[in-house]
Amino acid sequence: MPNFTDVTEFILVGLTRRRDLQVLFFVVFLVVYMITLLGNIGMIVLISISPQLQSPMYFFLSHLSFVDVWFSSNVTPKMLENLLSETKTISYVGCLVQCYFFIALVHVEVYILAVMAFDRYMAICKPLLYGSKMSRMVCVRLISVPYVYGFSVSLICTLWTYGLYFCGNFEINHFYCADPPLIKIACGGVHIKEFTMIVIAGINFSYSLSVVLLSYTLIVVAVLRMRSADGRKKAFSTCGSHLTAVSMFYGTLIFMYLRRPTEESVEQGKMVAAFYTTVIPMLNPMIYSLRNKDVKEAVSKAIAKADLGQ
Numbered sequence: 001m002p003n004f005t006d007v008t009e010f011i012l013v014g015l016t017r018r019r020d021l022q023v024l025f026f027v028v029f030l031v032v033y034m035i036t037l038l039g040n041i042g043m044i045v046l047i048s049i050s051p052q053l054q055s056p057m058y059f060f061l062s063h064l065s066f067v068d069v070w071f072s073s074n075v076t077p078k079m080l081e082n083l084l085s086e087t088k089t090i091s092y093v094g095c096l097v098q099c100y101f102f103i104a105l106v107h108v109e110v111y112i113l114a115v116m117a118f119d120r121y122m123a124i125c126k127p128l129l130y131g132s133k134m135s136r137m138v139c140v141r142l143i144s145v146p147y148v149y150g151f152s153v154s155l156i157c158t159l160w161t162y163g164l165y166f167c168g169n170f171e172i173n174h175f176y177c178a179d180p181p182l183i184k185i186a187c188g189g190v191h192i193k194e195f196t197m198i199v200i201a202g203i204n205f206s207y208s209l210s211v212v213l214l215s216y217t218l219i220v221v222a223v224l225r226m227r228s229a230d231g232r233k234k235a236f237s238t239c240g241s242h243l244t245a246v247s248m249f250y251g252t253l254i255f256m257y258l259r260r261p262t263e264e265s266v267e268q269g270k271m272v273a274a275f276y277t278t279v280i281p282m283l284n285p286m287i288y289s290l291r292n293k294d295v296k297e298a299v300s301k302a303i304a305k306a307d308l309g310q
Helices: 019-049 056-073 076-084 092-125 127-133 136-162 179-185 190-224 229-257 263-290 293-309
Strands: 009-012 089-091 186-188
Touching: 009 092, 019 056, 019 076, 019 263, 019 293, 056 076, 056 092, 056 136, 056 263, 089 092, 092 127, 092 136, 092 179, 092 190, 092 229, 136 179, 136 190, 179 186, 179 190, 186 190, 190 229, 229 263, 263 293
Parallel strands: none
Antiparallel strands: 009 089
């Protein structure tokens, strides 16, 4: 029988053991985190104060920004602390809490992206029914489902993480408490956790991605039937930003969670995880604003109003 050991804390190896690179990574990720907070909070405030951004698309976008703030904040502060710390530890309870919020926010985000794809389908393929079918109450109900489902699924997944047993190796080869590296160092409860991780990730990513792909297939068909070149251009421009965000987020998550945890996959996963926990939340506000005429106009009006106020 394995010699199970009571766990009080884990050691987070981080992105690198080299001290000079740790300082460099601290500066880089601190800047990225500050931009993430400013960009996403700025987007939420802009949508809330701008009359021209009161459509369902921007309502869902404000929730995507809200989730991105918490998604990055769940991981980045601890990573920054450990980059400058000698001990680089996280308590067992803190590790489970981080796992819980990480899994919950991932599920919330993938389903918000699916809801946003459905919203674009309704706007482009059913324009005459869009106002009545996508009322404020319908939007609230649609956005409530990802939150309720995501945090419920995460509770189940975290309980399976709690079922892992450890035999003296408490060094997590990662910069936050993620399932793959935890499974790698566990010596009990591994098979059920590994199986459920892959199955739940596979089902949820496949289902939400299917909604996105089906919505955009129908959108492409509808756009190609449009006689107006301007109409086609406008339709594709509103969808391009969302497709970019979807591609980045799903691509990195599938690479991370739909593989068996091995030494090589865990090592590769660290750099991929750094991208989707810090860089993607920073890029999302830029992706949705740089190519969006309404957002640009709202920013200009907000700046002009601020100048008049002074």
